[in-house]
Amino acid sequence: MEERVKQIKQQLSAHNYKLTPQREATVRVLLENEEDHLSAEDVYLLVKEKAPEIGLATVYRTLELLSDLAIIHKLNFGDGVTRYEFRAEGAEHHHHHLICLHCGTVDEITDDWLGPIEKRVEKQFDFQIIDHRLTFHGICHRCKDQVKDPKKLVGSKVT
């Protein structure tokens, strides 16, 4: 934890940014909730608990900054809110997500299975891949008994 805060501090100062108290509080919230996919609003509320004077704009600015420096990732699950996730250290690509259309839970696949497909894309379309995103929409193991007709769930969701 302290280790990672220090590391982020160095990444910031490498680009002439300071780890201000507000930024540190934001980073700590992100670290403490690493397994979740927090929205800016979520982060704001959590940061307020330890630093009540912080402004929403500062949270947005900090998240944007961390995202610019590729310390965190912006995610979009189609619910109209940008979510943030720590970048796995050294990971070239971010991992994949399983979104349950019934309960909304987002699980993760940390393996990257797309190697062969990427090779195929690069060759067949002359497209140099920098990153990818793969999301599966369906019914998670927790909900499978409660859903009779999965086809009905296709609906108007953004995918």
Next chain:
Amino acid sequence: MEERVKQIKQQLSAHNYKLTPQREATVRVLLENEEDHLSAEDVYLLVKEKAPEIGLATVYRTLELLSDLAIIHKLNFGDGVTRYEFRAEGAEHHHHHLICLHCGTVDEITDDWLGPIEKRVEKQFDFQIIDHRLTFHGICHRCKDQVKDPKKLVGSKVT
């Protein structure tokens, strides 16, 4: 074209919806620009050319309706705008996209290469897949000569 309009009319009436002049104009715009990924605003402006009296709300309602009936698909490329795309007839999954981080062009892969991966996900995570989305972010063949350092493009894009 007329064929498909008629088919959509039947899909609507099967659910007790009418193909009103406004809805028909909207459908025709979508059909005429099938290769693009139009936003609601795009559709609105195009429909206005042939039916100037139409309101923005009606376009949104029509797109929502077509989406509910799984006639079109909502897409999200992370630019804060929902885009719409015709559903390939009978296609279970929609196709994949190649997004160029330099020029923003969105190309398509109409093949579905995820079969084996889906089997793996279903087995390993006990997750029943209904749909998926796969997007590659990188440099398209048109831009590859203009971009020296692709790493710089990673930046703060939503992915």
Next chain:
DNA sequence: ATTCTGTCGATATCGACTATCAGATAAGAA
């Protein structure tokens, strides 16, 4: 001290989208 740069919180503004509501339109019933 004074200036400059970076950062801050509050808040106005933006843009995509949705809700509301009165009027239009179409489909039945009498």
Next chain:
DNA sequence: TTCTTATCTGATAGTCGATATCGACAGAAT
């Protein structure tokens, strides 16, 4: 036809996430 009812529409106000703006403030440089 005429009345009734449900559906649909356009205008517009409101919502909500995100961004831009602004004056204030701290620390470094001169």
